[in-house]
Amino acid sequence: MTSTDLIVAARRALWEPGEIVEHDVTGLLGRLSATDIDTGELFFQLARHEGWVLEDGTVKSGAYSVDRGVGVRAVSGEKTGFAYADDIALPALRDATEAARSIARTGYGKSTSVLTGAGALPRYADVDPLASASEDEKVALLRRIDAYARSLDPRVGEVVVRVALDWETNLVVATDGTMSGDVRPLARFDVMVLAEQGGRRERGLSGGGGRFDAGWLFNTDAAEGYAREAVRMALVNLDAVDAPAGSMPVVLGPGWPGVLLHEAVGHGLEGDFNRKGTSAFAGRMGETVASELCTVIDDGTLADRRGSLSVDDEGTPGECTVLIEHGVLVGYMQDKHNARLMGTRSTGNGRRQSYAYLPMPRMTNTFLCAGSSEPDEIIASVDKGVYAVSFGGGQVDITSGKFVFSATEAYLIEGGRIGPPIRGATLIGNGPEVMQRVSMVGNDFQLDTGVGICGKDGQTVPVGVGQPSLKIDEITVGGTRA
Amino acid sequence: MNTLPSDATGALNPEELAASLKDLAARILDEARHQGATGAEVAAGDSTGLVVAVRRGELETVEFTNDRGFGITVYMGARKGNASTTDAGPDAIRETVRAALNIAKYTEEDSCNGLAEASLMARELPDLDLHHPWDVDVSSATERALEAEAAGLAFDHRIVNTEGARVATGRGCHVYGNSHGFLEAGWGTRHSTSCALIAADDNGMKPEDWYTVSRDPADLEDPVEVGREAARRAVGRLGCRPVETGSYPVLFAPPVAAGLISHLLSAIGGRALYRRESYLVDSLHRQVAADGITLREEPHRPKGLASAAYDGDGVATRAKSFIEKGVVASYILDSYSGRRLGMTTTGNAGGYFNLDVVADVRPVAELMREMDTGLLVTSLMGQGVNLVTGDYSRGAGGVWIAGGEPSHPVDEVTIAANLDDVFKGIVACGDDIDRRGNIRSGSLLVREMTVAN
Numbered sequence: 001m002t003s004t005d006l007i008v009a010a011r012r013a014l015w016e017p018g019e020i021v022e023h024d025v026t027g028l029l030g031r032l033s034a035t036d037i038d039t040g041e042l043f044f045q046l047a048r049h050e051g052w053v054l055e056d057g058t059v060k061s062g063a064y065s066v067d068r069g070v071g072v073r074a075v076s077g078e079k080t081g082f083a084y085a086d087d088i089a090l091p092a093l094r095d096a097t098e099a100a101r102s103i104a105r106t107g108y109g110k111s112t113s114v115l116t117g118a119g120a121l122p123r124y125a126d127v128d129p130l131a132s133a134s135e136d137e138k139v140a141l142l143r144r145i146d147a148y149a150r151s152l153d154p155r156v157g158e159v160v161v162r163v164a165l166d167w168e169t170n171l172v173v174a175t176d177g178t179m180s181g182d183v184r185p186l187a188r189f190d191v192m193v194l195a196e197q198g199g200r201r202e203r204g205l206s207g208g209g210g211r212f213d214a215g216w217l218f219n220t221d222a223a224e225g226y227a228r229e230a231v232r233m234a235l236v237n238l239d240a241v242d243a244p245a246g247s248m249p250v251v252l253g254p255g256w257p258g259v260l261l262h263e264a265v266g267h268g269l270e271g272d273f274n275r276k277g278t279s280a281f282a283g284r285m286g287e288t289v290a291s292e293l294c295t296v297i298d299d300g301t302l303a304d305r306r307g308s309l310s311v312d313d314e315g316t317p318g319e320c321t322v323l324i325e326h327g328v329l330v331g332y333m334q335d336k337h338n339a340r341l342m343g344t345r346s347t348g349n350g351r352r353q354s355y356a357y358l359p360m361p362r363m364t365n366t367f368l369c370a371g372s373s374e375p376d377e378i379i380a381s382v383d384k385g386v387y388a389v390s391f392g393g394g395q396v397d398i399t400s401g402k403f404v405f406s407a408t409e410a411y412l413i414e415g416g417r418i419g420p421p422i423r424g425a426t427l428i429g430n431g432p433e434v435m436q437r438v439s440m441v442g443n444d445f446q447l448d449t450g451v452g453i454c455g456k457d458g459q460t461v462p463v464g465v466g467q468p469s470l471k472i473d474e475i476t477v478g479g480t481r482a
Numbered sequence: 483m484n485t486l487p488s489d490a491t492g493a494l495n496p497e498e499l500a501a502s503l504k505d506l507a508a509r510i511l512d513e514a515r516h517q518g519a520t521g522a523e524v525a526a527g528d529s530t531g532l533v534v535a536v537r538r539g540e541l542e543t544v545e546f547t548n549d550r551g552f553g554i555t556v557y558m559g560a561r562k563g564n565a566s567t568t569d570a571g572p573d574a575i576r577e578t579v580r581a582a583l584n585i586a587k588y589t590e591e592d593s594c595n596g597l598a599e600a601s602l603m604a605r606e607l608p609d610l611d612l613h614h615p616w617d618v619d620v621s622s623a624t625e626r627a628l629e630a631e632a633a634g635l636a637f638d639h640r641i642v643n644t645e646g647a648r649v650a651t652g653r654g655c656h657v658y659g660n661s662h663g664f665l666e667a668g669w670g671t672r673h674s675t676s677c678a679l680i681a682a683d684d685n686g687m688k689p690e691d692w693y694t695v696s697r698d699p700a701d702l703e704d705p706v707e708v709g710r711e712a713a714r715r716a717v718g719r720l721g722c723r724p725v726e727t728g729s730y731p732v733l734f735a736p737p738v739a740a741g742l743i744s745h746l747l748s749a750i751g752g753r754a755l756y757r758r759e760s761y762l763v764d765s766l767h768r769q770v771a772a773d774g775i776t777l778r779e780e781p782h783r784p785k786g787l788a789s790a791a792y793d794g795d796g797v798a799t800r801a802k803s804f805i806e807k808g809v810v811a812s813y814i815l816d817s818y819s820g821r822r823l824g825m826t827t828t829g830n831a832g833g834y835f836n837l838d839v840v841a842d843v844r845p846v847a848e849l850m851r852e853m854d855t856g857l858l859v860t861s862l863m864g865q866g867v868n869l870v871t872g873d874y875s876r877g878a879g880g881v882w883i884a885g886g887e888p889s890h891p892v893d894e895v896t897i898a899a900n901l902d903d904v905f906k907g908i909v910a911c912g913d914d915i916d917r918r919g920n921i922r923s924g925s926l927l928v929r930e931m932t933v934a935n
Contacts, residue, residue, distance in 0.1 A: 058589075058590040060590065060595075061563070062564065064578075066574070068567075078537075080544070082544070083545070084546075084548065096546075136588065139588050157758065194759065201870050246727040246935070247727075247935070356549065399689040404864035406875065426898070476896060478898050
């Protein structure tokens with residue numbers, strides 16, 4: 001599908017049910033422009049979700065939801081007016097438009113540009129994950145994976161299997177002439193296993209997904225792979241010993257541990273925090289903020305990835321943005337509003353949870369590029385430390401730079417060898433400091449399997465992360481063994 | 483400044499809206515029966531609000547919120563399906579009910595499914611005094627936010643930047659009905675003022691915030707005090723020094739103490755228990771916390787932020803203790819998890835409704851003297867709580883206590899222990915009770931945790 005086809009498809013899905021025509025929408029843009037605003041925008045969205053859950057050996061529940069609505073934004077200088085309606089019909093659109101433009105003074109009047117498509121390249125197929133299999137097949141899949149996980153080891157107790165399928169179409173029209181449409185599929189599959197042994201219970205989690213239909217679950221043995229991984233992790237954790245406490249070298253495995261970058265530098269490089277001077281990275285463009293082994297990229301153009309965007313939620317095509325190049329800060333992630341106020345251009349990072357939220361600069365797929373060290377050589381370089389391969393999640397205070405992330409599978413390193421598994425521990429550090437202490441970067445780059453969710457100011461969006469194995473010379477490990 | 487559109491702050495007549503939402507719910511239940519459901523329950527809501535944010539003395543955003551929608555659960559015997567939508571038109575009702583029934587068709591029978599017993603439905607609904615609309619327009623809300631921010635910026639010369647201040651007001655009507663014939667509507671309001679500031683010295687910037695929230699605008703703290711408290715907290719984080727990794731007493735300040743207590747409540751929640759995802763499975767009548775600790779639910783507290791006359795199953799709520807002198811007196815159950823565990827619902831579908839930590843409280847200065855040397859935690863970060871094992875390891879910031887007195891701020895440390903030891907090791911509670919949230923707690927002193935730096 002071309003970007004023009006996407007606009008046509010989005011208009012059909014979003015405008016036709018409420019009998020909205022282009023003339024109505026240009027009329028609303030005209031109302032926005034009849035004030036002293038800098039830009040105004042309408043974001044139309046229709047989202048469908050279906051989820052199935054198996055627990056206790058049976059498919060107990062499923063859920064289906066439909067959300068439809070429009071968000072209207074008016075921006076005047078640093079001021080933003082915002083209103084939304086859950087009804088895509090003209091009276092509700094008019095009310096929302098009048099509410100949003102109430103922040104500006106009326107009577108200025110500017111002509112609205114002619115609406116044009118954005119000319120974006122599709123980064124994923126126009127498919128509907130909800131329709132990609134029958135209900136019978138979806139339910140059978142969950143049962144198959146439950147039985148498979150239980151067959152792998154007698155210590156497997158509870159198994160929870162979930163599939164979540166999303167389809168969304170949106171349309172952005174703005175007073176700057178933007179008209180863009182997108183159709184976004186999103187699929188996700190998760191397996192959670194509890195293993196029990198001698199009164200002890202431990203959990204293992206695995207999953208994957210991306211912007212495609214559910215075919216990969218039915219046509220390949222990927223789902224079995226997630227089950228094996230979840231069982232393996234739960235069994236490993238049954239043998240975990242208390243984690244050490246204090247400052248020490250930590251080696252991170254490839255892929256999902258890229259959560260480190262997301263927290264340690266990603267959020268701090270979002271345009272809004274830097275415009276406001278509230279980020280630990282504010283005003284440091286061109287400075288060395290990480291070791292020279294670190295090149296960090298945000299890439300919304302990767303085919304079919306969970307964080308990818310053909311166009312962002314402001315109608316800007318997705319981009320590949322270099323944030324840190326050989327340790328030097330070279331780029332921020334921008335939406336239109338912050339880009340305009342900072343005198344630069346949007347990098348296609350304007351995202352919103354739904355029509356009921358204002359867009360802001362957000363990450364897409366954020367990763368650290370491969371280096372040249374062999375993974376074995378990285379482990380061998382550590383006398384006493386921790387090797388962490390999976391994480392539950394992280395959090396950052398962008399102002400101080402402080403960040404945490406919590407290991408769900410980790411091992412001691414003793415004398416350059418991987419030792420016993422350790423109980424989950426939180427790692428804590430300061431982003432700019434920790435990035436300077438990255439002393440080895442592996443040649444085993446991986447993206448995560450497609451399960452990331454990022455929260456900011458109460459809004460969640462799907463994201464991707466990735467990295468090769470890497471070594472941090474010193475970071476605080478929050479175990480119990482002092 | 484312009485005025486609001488007519489429907490943004492509630493020119494709506496509350497009775498009329500409640501009646502129309504009840505009518506909607508009744509039509510949805512009818513449609514479910516018509517399409518063949520053997521039972522059904524529906525929740526519908528309609529809320530509107532205004533959020534005004536200022537930054538650096540200027541208006542930054544004006545947001546008009548307006549959320550509507552409904553969710554339905556249908557039963558076909560012992561099978562169940564859910565569906566929800568924001569669209570309440572006749573076509574959408576039909577489609578949504580059909581979608582829920584379609585799901586029910588493919589799920590498997592579960593004898594624990596179904597509505598709560600009819601005899602448990604709430605009959606007498608006490609007036610909880612939850613509806614206090616705030617007649618505030620954009621310009622007076624802006625004034626209030628500006629006042630909070632200005633007071634914070636003027637508090638100390640080390641307050642160098644601001645993330646702004648925010649005033650929010652919202653009101654909403656919520657309806658729940660089921661095929662027992664239960665159908666009730668409730669109104670509520672919620673208002674808040676918050677401020678977030680940044681203090682800095684040669685070692686960098688530290689952000690902190692403060693807020694006030696209430697059902698009744700008259701109960702909100704003065705915005706000037708909100709700004710000053712945010713500033714006081716931000717400045718208080720400057721001058722951090724490292725500490726020696728080791729085992730120490732840890733004192734949780736009230737907002738983080740409430741968070742700590744929430745983990746204990748999660749661990750005795752029905753869902754975690756029947757899935758065996760809790761370190762407290764089979765803990766009923768067992769000692770799980772220090773014997774000085776009682777956790778009491780007060781669902782009918784007037785103006786309470788989490789007050790409710792009935793739970794998400796329509797079951798009457800009632801005051802009770804979950805933990806009585808350290809012993810589990812009741813799990814936290816809805817009708818489904820109750821059946822799964824061979825017990826009866828405790829009227830807690832949707833969670834707990836106002837939770838008080840009841841204990842012999844003492845002045846915080848006395849608690850510091852008792853701990854002598856250790857960490858006062860005022861902020862926590864990250865998700866390092868494993869309810870299956872009770873393993874707890876989180877990022878923390880606060881103040882180092884030496885010789886029973888505050889010594890210096892501490893940042894970028896972790897605190898870790900097993901939750902079983904943490905709750906059994908609570909040795910004292912402070913009288914500095916934070917009454918803002920769903921959980922009301924004073925400071926909690928824990929005998930020993932590992933502090934890593």
